[in-house]
Structures are given as C-alpha cells and as structure tokens.
Amino acid sequence: xxxxxxxxxxxxxxxxxxxxxxEYPLEKRQKLTVSEDGFSRRNWATMxxxxxxxxxxxxxxxxxxxxxxxxxxxxxxxxxxLIVEPYFSTVILGGNLVLRAGDAARRHxxxxxxxxxxxxxxxxxxxxxxxxDLFDVETxxxxxxxxxxxxxxKGVVCHAASADWIxxxxxTAGASRDRDGITLFLVPNNTPxxxxxxxxxxxxxxxxxxxxxRVRVGADAILGEVDNGLVLIEGVAEQAIAALAAxxxxxxxxxxxxxxxYLKTRQQFGQPIGKFQVIQHRMADMFIACEESRSMSYxxxxxxxxxxxxxxxxTASAAKVQIGKSARFVGQQSVQLHGGMGMTxxxxxGHYFKxxxxxxxxxxxxxxxxxxxxxxx
Numbered sequence: 001x002x003x004x005x006x007x008x009x010x011x012x013x014x015x016x017x018x019x020x021x022x023e024y025p026l027e028k029r030q031k032l033t034v035s036e037d038g039f040s041r042r043n044w045a046t047m048x049x050x051x052x053x054x055x056x057x058x059x060x061x062x063x064x065x066x067x068x069x070x071x072x073x074x075x076x077x078x079x080x081x082l083i084v085e086p087y088f089s090t091v092i093l094g095g096n097l098v099l100r101a102g103d104a105a106r107r108h109x110x111x112x113x114x115x116x117x118x119x120x121x122x123x124x125x126x127x128x129x130x131x132x133d134l135f136d137v138e139t140x141x142x143x144x145x146x147x148x149x150x151x152x153x154k155g156v157v158c159h160a161a162s163a164d165w166i167x168x169x170x171x172t173a174g175a176s177r178d179r180d181g182i183t184l185f186l187v188p189n190n191t192p193x194x195x196x197x198x199x200x201x202x203x204x205x206x207x208x209x210x211x212x213x214r215v216r217v218g219a220d221a222i223l224g225e226v227d228n229g230l231v232l233i234e235g236v237a238e239q240a241i242a243a244l245a246a247x248x249x250x251x252x253x254x255x256x257x258x259x260x261x262y263l264k265t266r267q268q269f270g271q272p273i274g275k276f277q278v279i280q281h282r283m284a285d286m287f288i289a290c291e292e293s294r295s296m297s298y299x300x301x302x303x304x305x306x307x308x309x310x311x312x313x314x315t316a317s318a319a320k321v322q323i324g325k326s327a328r329f330v331g332q333q334s335v336q337l338h339g340g341m342g343m344t345x346x347x348x349x350g351h352y353f354k355x356x357x358x359x360x361x362x363x364x365x366x367x368x369x370x371x372x373x374x375x376x377x
Contacts, residue, residue, distance in 0.1 A: 140170060
C-alpha cells in the first residue's frame with residue numbers, strides 16, 4: 001500500500017505545521033482557552049483562507065475535493081498543536097452529516113458557508129443513559145402538523161456555544177434502545193425552547209449540556225430519512241474515530257519528542273538520564289506504541305471508503321482500542337519521566353495527556369470498542 005502523500009496533501013501538511021509552529025505556542029493556546037469563545041475567530045478565518053475547512057468538501061460547495069486522507073493530515077497537525085478551534089465538531093461531525101444527508105438546498109446553503117468560515121456546526125448525540133451506545137436515544141421528536149416537537153436532553157456537545165446549527169438525534173418511533181426509529185434534525189442554535197449550560201472541558205476545549213423543551217422545527221429540519229438516522233450516525237462515527245486517531249498520533253508524537261529532548265538535558269550521577277539503559281528501553285516502548293497507533297490511524301482512514309460496513313466498523317473499533325491503549329501508555333510514561341513537572345500547566349506534557357484522555361472517551365472508550373470488536377468474531 002502506498003502511504004506517500006500527494007503534492008497537494010504534502011502542501012496541506014506543510015501549511016498545518018507552519019501554522020502550529022508560528023501561531024500556536026503553549027502560552028498563546030493557554031490564553032485562548034480562557035477567552036470568551038475558548039478559541040480564536042481570527043485563527044478560524046485563517047483556517048478558511050488556507051483551505052482547511054473545505055479540504056474534504058466537493059468543489060461545488062467551495063471545497064477542494066479532498067477526502068479521508070486530507071482529514072487525517074489536518075487532524076494529525078491539529079493534535080500536534082493542541083489546536084482548540086472547532087474543526088472536529090464543525091467539519092468532521094457537522095459538515096459530514098450535512099454532506100451525507102442534507103438535501104440539495106441544505107448542502108448549497110450551509111457547506112459553502114462552512115468552507116468560508118462563516119458557519120459553525122455541532123452534533124448533539126450523547127445522552128446520559130446511553131454510555132457509548134449510539135442507538136440509545138430517549139430525546140423524542142413528535143410530529144405536530146407540518147413539523148416536529150423535540151423534547152429531551154443531550155450532553156457533552158462539543159463547541160455547541162459557538163455553533164450556528166446543531167444536528168440533533170431524536171427518536172421518532174420505537175423504544176429507547178431500538179436501532180430503528182432515530183431521525184436527525186438540523187436545529188438553529190437560537191431556536192426557542194433550546195437552552196444550554198456551557199462549560200470548559202478538562203482538555204481546554206468547550207462543551208455544553210443541552211435541554212430541548214418542546215422545541216419546534218419544520219419538516220425541512222430533517223437530515224436524511226425519517227426513522228433511519230442510525231446508519232448516518234454510525235457512518236460519521238467511523239469518520240470521527242479515524243480523525244481522532246490521527247489527532248492522537250499528533251499528540252503522541254509531541255510527547256515522544258518532548259520527552260526525548262528532556263532526557264538529553266536532565267543530569268543524574270554526572271550524565272544525562274537518557275543514557276541509562278532502562279530509560280532507553282522505556283523510550284523504545286513509547287516509540288513502538290506511537291508507531292502502532294500511526295499504523296492503525298492509516299488503516300482506519302483507508303478503510304473509510306470500503307463498501308463492507310462490518311469491516312469498517314471492526315477497523316474503527318480496532319483503531320480505538322489501539323489508540324486508547326497507546327495514548328495512556330505514552331501519556332503516563334511522559335509524565336513519569338518528567339517527574340512532578342509533567343503535570344504542571346507551564347509544561348506541555350500534561351496538556352497533551354489530558355487531550356489524549358478525552359480522545360479515549362469520545363465515541364467509545366478502549367473497553368467499549370474491545371467488546372464491540374469481540375462481538376464481530
């Protein structure tokens with residue numbers, strides 16, 4: 001299999017690395033995380049100008065016609081920089097849902113604005129009782145005249161406060177754990193009856209708890225087929241997992257490089273501690289963990305276009321298991337080898353470890369996907 005990037009993909013990779021190097025020192029990121037939005041709208045406009053927001057969209061919607069590999073390249077760079085702008089929630093989740101399920105009018109209305117940095121999206125799918133089961137939905141959407149009335153609650157909706165539109169999963173038929181009967185709705189963030197409780201997450205990003213108190217939407221708010229939304233959710237979840245795997249690889253690369261540099265400078269018994277064999281063995285184990293994750297990131301990305309849904313799901317679960325396992329190992333070892341400094345806010349190590357910990361919980365943790373994978377055999 002050819003893993004070389006095309007000339008256009010390499011240019012995209014170079015632009016992300018240059019942006020991270022010039023615009024994302026840790027001190028600047030720290031200031032962004034405590035700002036009103038939790039990110040920089042100037043950075044968001046720059047990302048649009050650089051073509052990142054439309055990199056995976058067809059040209060007819062203002063994109064450059066890329067696909068999963070372009071998303072992987074961008075997410076790996078986002079991981080290296082610990083970038084806090086809402087690329088994942090807007091482009092990977094919201095943008096892909098609209099692209100997959102929106103009618104022609106919706107796609108032409110929303111996607112060009114997304115590519116231009118004028119519209120942000122969020123995806124509300126997590127419910128308290130569901131754990132990681134995407135089909136466990138208790139939020140209801142009841143037919144009322146020509147439209148629907150949404151009632152229920154969603155949790156940990158990434159970047160909901162800054163989103164113009166929120167894609168919401170709701171039950172239009174069946175019981176709470178039925179696989180059928182789920183429908184997706186595209187809801188404006190300012191719709192009466194929709195309330196938010198916004199908060200910062202442990203990794204420096206933003207999320208919200210949403211409450212839907214008889215929120216009325218028209219029939220044109222429906223994304224995809226009525227009662228058949230789970231297949232869309234599962235498809236976007238596979239894209240999300242591949243993107244998160246790439247982001248985790250970017251985070252782990254930085255942890256490995258930073259720890260390696262530190263071990264060259266920290267002196268003990270008159271020599272750098274990196275010269276001790278036991279430390280070298282531990283660094284070798286960290287390197288192997290990073291490379292195993294990189295391989296699974298590549299596989300998860302390449303399998304997104306496979307027509308076999310079971311193979312795609314198995315690969316996504318396998319990637320999530322490996323990423324969760326490697327991320328914990330590399331994060332813990334990096335902190336330990338840095339001593340107490342590893343968890344201070346002044347050093348980048350703890351910030352990357354926190355983001356890796358959050359990535360493990362998104363769209364199912366290591367244990368959840370290990371069970372999912374075993375169920376396929």
